[in-house]
Amino acid sequence: MSSKILEYFDYESDKSILHQVDPRGKALFVVVITCITILFRELVPLLLILGAIIPLTFLAHFFKKWMRTILILLPLILLIIIINALLLKVEYPTTIGIIMALRLIILTAVYGLFFQTVSPDDISQMLIKFRLPFTFAWAISTAYRFIPTLANETNIIMAAQKSRGLQIDRGNIFKRARNMVPLLIPIFASAMRRSWQLAEAIESRGWNATKNRTYLYSLKMKWWDYLVILVCLAIFGLFLFLVITQVDLPIWMQLYIPSKYELKELFKAAWDWIKGLFTK
Amino acid sequence: MSKKAVSLKQVTFKYKNSTKFAITNVSLEINADDFLLLVGYSGSGKSTLLKTINGLIPNFYAGTFGGSIKINGEDIIDKNPAQLAKQVGFVFQNPENQISNLTVEKEIAFPLENFGVPRNEIITRIDELVELLGIERIRYKSPFSISGGEQQLTAIAAALALDPPMLILDEVTAHLSPNSANDLLKILFKLNQEHDKTIILSEHRLDRCLNYVNKIAYIEQGKLKISGSLKEVLSSKEYPENLLPKVPRLFYELARKSNDFNNFSSKFRKSFNVENLPITISDFKKLMQIEGEYHD
Structure with missing residues (x-):
């Protein structure tokens, strides 16, 4: 769903x-x-x-x-x-x-x-044209870019926890919600790790090096x-x-x-x- | 006498909230034409050491820092990674977590855009890089529909976009298949030989790098134990046997055995001297041929 x-x-x-x-x-x-x-x-x-x-x-x-x-x-x-x-x-x-x-x-x-x-890139370009700061536009397109990665990781973590005997779809709705806790912690932890690594990477690629950023593609x-x-x-x-x-x-x-x-x-x-x- | 690219003096760093020092008193000189291999067990401080050269430490990670780092004779302590991006390219272990754009081309353009390079120059630079690294096929593709090796090449292209004289690679082959890892190393060798890039590589699997690197440094629990040419380091007592590549390990094994068995000739035994330490298989063949024990 x-x-x-x-x-x-x-x-x-x-x-x-x-x-x-x-x-x-x-x-x-x-x-x-x-x-x-x-x-x-x-x-x-x-x-x-x-x-x-x-x-x-x-x-x-x-x-x-x-x-x-x-x-x-x-x-x-x-x-x-x-x-x-x-x-x-x-x-x-x-x-x-x-x-x-x-x-x-x-x-x-x-x-x-x-x-x-x-496309997500166009959304961020549009926000830039609306005079929003690049940081904000970049955050939007990056969030979008990480959706499939995180969804994939969630599936892996779910499979891993199931293989250790976690029963995700058993019991009533409250029990099911509680069953999600062992999934949330590793998902959250890995998302944090990812964001650190991404921050390191963009820092090393000259993030915010100049005020006058140029763009490979912009909207016309x-x-x-x-x-x-x-x-x-x-x-x-x-x-x-x-x-x-x-x-x-x-x-x-x-x-x-x-x-x-x-x-x-x-x-x-x-x-x-x-x-x-x-x-x- | 070749030019010094990096010189580290007594570099010490402790992460905030950590009780022990990640690296202590590391002094290391790297020449401009070097292809340096950094070796050490997991958690020995390899990544920390590499991040000091690119300014992530101490400007991005908080902690206690001591010592001095010079790149091309210039002190870099108070320069942040963005300012250093034109001097040092950095490629990380996990390709997925260092790519933030939705096509390969845009990923390569990202550092150039950050530095405000005009659009037509960005395009020519991308043309050059995709040709250099052989990734023309995937230029307009999403970085997530390509293989791990291609993702890593994309990351290298992005790191090279600003044409830094030095490239640092932190366990870049860890997520790759043996074949693509070899291809990647070949490309790094080409960059080192033909494009005069200084390359610093940390790696767990040494065997695949031996044909390409010219220097090796071994780090253990945050201390730089030994550094120098391959032969110097691998024949040193400081270097642990567990981390030896296959050929030197076989050599030592045979040397030990040669004392136990009588069927080795005395001439053969004499050749098992650390000074003759073979590094690659062809070295080993040569050694055996000299001694007349091996024929093709």
């Missing part, structure tokens, strides 16, 4: 159209969509956003991976819908539940797209990047206009699930039906 979630954040070197877009443009896209998704409280606009993002996932060859992630998250999504539908004291609780779930689905798609198409905006940024800003502007002017959305956008089909009502009907079976 955990390794599958890490896989979701994996960068895949590919030559898709979205890979060629500057990471700054994509970062802006992520920010804009996140704002819009969180602030819209109607079902139809969210469905429209989702409809607009699905073609993008195909463009980035991300659709299959996204669907796998959604499958993993399915229990959580259903839980969000059910809890909201049953517990919220508003007019249309099921609709709100579905909106919440939709937000989650859209955000997984948007962030997944970003991490799928932006192309015409389509300006286009992407322009489109993102236009969408954001439209959204701000809608929020500030408080214009009522057209009727067809204010669609709700009718109270006849509220989850609460459906559950009640099902319960009555089951009760009926036994009273007869």
Whole structure:
């Protein structure tokens, strides 16, 4: 499970159209969509956003991976819908539940797209362009670079401790959590050792030798990047206009699930039906 | 008389929170054309000694330091490793833990970027280095999809990026297969012979290095016991028999046996003199041929 979630954040070197877009443009896209998704409280606009993002996932060859992630998250999504539908004291609780779930689905798609198409090096280059110190950008890309190494080491330590008789997947959830302690100490110790050795190595390679660091590769905006940024800003502007002017959305956008089909009502009907079976 | 590359005088160091000294009163001179092999048991202070030459000690590790270290006649005590990177290249034991970039090319560029070298110069330097070390194939690959030997070559390329006259290698072959270890040593030999690099190598398995090194230093419990040419050191009483390479060990073994058995000729016995100590197999062959006991 955990390794599958890490896989979701994996960068895949590919030559898709979205890979060629500057990471700054994509970062802006992520920010804009996140704002819009969180602030819209109607079902139809969210469905429209989702409809607009699905073609993008195909463009980035991300659709299959996204669907796998959604499958993993399915229990959580259903839980969000059910809890909201049953517990919220508003007019249309099921609709709100579905909106919440939709937000989650859209955000997984948007962030997944970003991490799928932006290499860790580009992320650090982007942070440098945003005037963040190099140390910080380097830390981010190095953390990313060590994920597979540490995952591999965790597997080795797990196998070693299992071969000494540690039972990791036995017992209830608390027991299992306690079983993890013999894993955490060696993992932590080896991560510490690694970080020391890495620090030694970068010190010996002239870390912070001069203030004016140069870069082998740095980001350059192309015409389509300006286009992407322009489109993102236009969408954001439209959204701000809608929020500030408080214009009522057209009727067809204010669609709700009718109270006849509220989850609460459906559950009640099902319960009555089951009760009926036994009273007869 | 060749130029002195490094001179250590009475170097002593104790790590913080440690009760005993890691190295005590080490004095050692290394010439510019040397390929020095540093030998010693685990925990004898080999790595500590190497780190003093590159400034990691005492600038990166806290502790008590004494003595003086000069590189090309210049005192380096208050210089940090980054300032010394142009004079000393350092390669560590574990290749995985010294590579922090996501392609081989970027790893080689890293020190050059740190020193603010312009982009086009970085590219020409990378071109030179990948050709020198024969790693053109893996230039654009991730360092984690290549073999351990190639990772170590990448690390060497990064250490050589700033073109330091000296290269220090701390047990670099420990994680490698015998074949790639041999290839690596051959490359180091080439760097020493053709590119005039001073090379200091610490290593546990001596046999594979004997054809390449010209000097050897033995360190025991933080003290430098003996240093000098291969013959000098390996024939010395200070040098432990456990750490002898195969050929000298066989030689000593035979010398001992030759006194026990009568079927060795007296001429043969006489040749078993420390002065004739063979280092490599071909030395041994020669010795035997002189004495007429061995024929091809």
